[in-house]
Amino acid sequence: MAEVRTKVLEAVQVADNVVRLDLAVPEGTSWKTGEFARVALPGASESEWRCYSIATPTGSPTIGLFIARVKGGAVSPKLCSLKKGDELMLDTEMMGMLLESRLEEGGKDLWLFATGTGVASFVAVASDPAITEKYENIVLVHGVRTWNETQYVGHYIVKSSKLQVMACVTREKGALINQRIPDALSCGLIEKTADIKLDPSTSRVMICGNPAMVKSVRSALKERGFVTPRGGRPGQMLVENFWM
Ligand SMILES: Cc1cc2nc3c(=O)[nH]c(=O)nc-3n(C[C@H](O)[C@H](O)[C@H](O)COP(=O)(O)OP(=O)(O)OC[C@H]3O[C@@H](n4cnc5c(N)ncnc54)[C@H](O)[C@@H]3O)c2cc1C
Structure with missing residues (x-):
């Protein structure tokens, strides 16, 4: 596991309950199309990390995520409030079944x-x-x-x-x-x-x-x-x- 800091390059409300985040790709980070990433707000505890499927194919210039605002959820409402320029923690070891x-x-x-x-x-x-x-x-x-x-x-x-x-x-x-x-x-x-x-x-x-x-x-x-x-x-x- 390698947890690094990255930046929100774009944050767009794309549906009533869904936000699209485009994250900067930290140097040396890669993923396979269909994998998911673990992310957390800076300073979050281990229990506050969450998984999000990567909506951009391998080699894309950003890590795109679609995040549903889960009513009463501990983390997703905070992620949905992020703005361009905010920082986010990313586990650079991506994984997933949908390969x-x-x-x-x-x-x-x-x-x-x-x-x-x-x-x-x-x-x-x-x-x-x-x-x-x-x-x-x-x-x-x-x-x-x-x-x-x-x-x-x-x-x-x-x-x-x-x-x-x-x-x-x-x-x-x-x-x-x-x-x-x-x-x-x-x-x-x-x-x-x-x-x-x-x-x-x-x-x-x-x-x-x-x-x-x-x-x-x-x-x-x-x-x-x-x-x-x-x-x-x-x-x-x-x-x-x-x-x-
Ligand atoms: C492999 C994997 C990939 C995932 N990819 C995505 C993704 O691309 N986009 C995304 O929005 N979420 C995704 N999730 C769900 C995400 O990890 C969180 O569980 C979700 O954001 C809720 O976190 P929370 O802290 O707000 O809610 P918590 O306080 O942790 O409450 C969790 C509860 O919220 C409900 N819930 C979880 N996810 C959703 C959802 N998407 N819509 C409605 N209810 C939900 C369930 O009842 C769950 O038990 C993925 C989960 C896994 C395991």
Whole structure:
């Protein structure tokens, strides 16, 4: 573990409850697309460090984070109040499960399922040409409560003709999908909307966000033959929970 001081280069409110921070990359620091970083306010105790997925691909000029302001949370409201020029502590040893290299080779469709700021890693994954060039289609399914929470994805993600971004908006009408991700998946609406089948022989999947969504989607896909990597063997599905 190497804890260093870094600076907030940009702090932007991107949704009612989400702030985007762009941090300076300390010299010698690198990360893989899909990894997360541990950060803390200067002077914080060990229990006040928190993990945030890096929303910028490897080699980017900033470490981009999307931070949800958790009501009553000990740390996130303070991080959401940071301003340009403020200092933040960063653990330069990045890690994470959502590494495309862990997926079995040979997939043609990359599916990314996220709720809320769980979309952060996938903004990086879908913006990394070294990953996107391997796939014919990339489908990002983003579960949110309100439209307001969907807008920043389109602003930060690198758009391409391969990419479909599908919002599942649960508390406001008017979306193509107005259901929770697990429900829209089980009734076939997600595949119908994408016009692509989820099949372990052709699809590769990453899932990130709230544990209920992660658990439901993971078990629905397991029933259809998707497995997570185990014992050095690559699988077709990767998962990361924001909390237990
Ligand atoms: C690998 C990993 C990556 C993460 N990446 C991100 C990220 O990119 N963006 C992000 O906003 N958070 C992310 N988190 C969650 C983050 O680490 C903190 O848990 C979150 O910011 C709450 O911290 P807090 O101190 O405010 O809340 P605490 O006082 O620690 O309370 C934690 C509780 O807040 C709730 N909670 C945690 N995260 C969220 C959330 N995102 N939305 C709603 N409720 C939540 C849960 O009920 C949890 O039990 C990630 C967590 C992990 C483990």
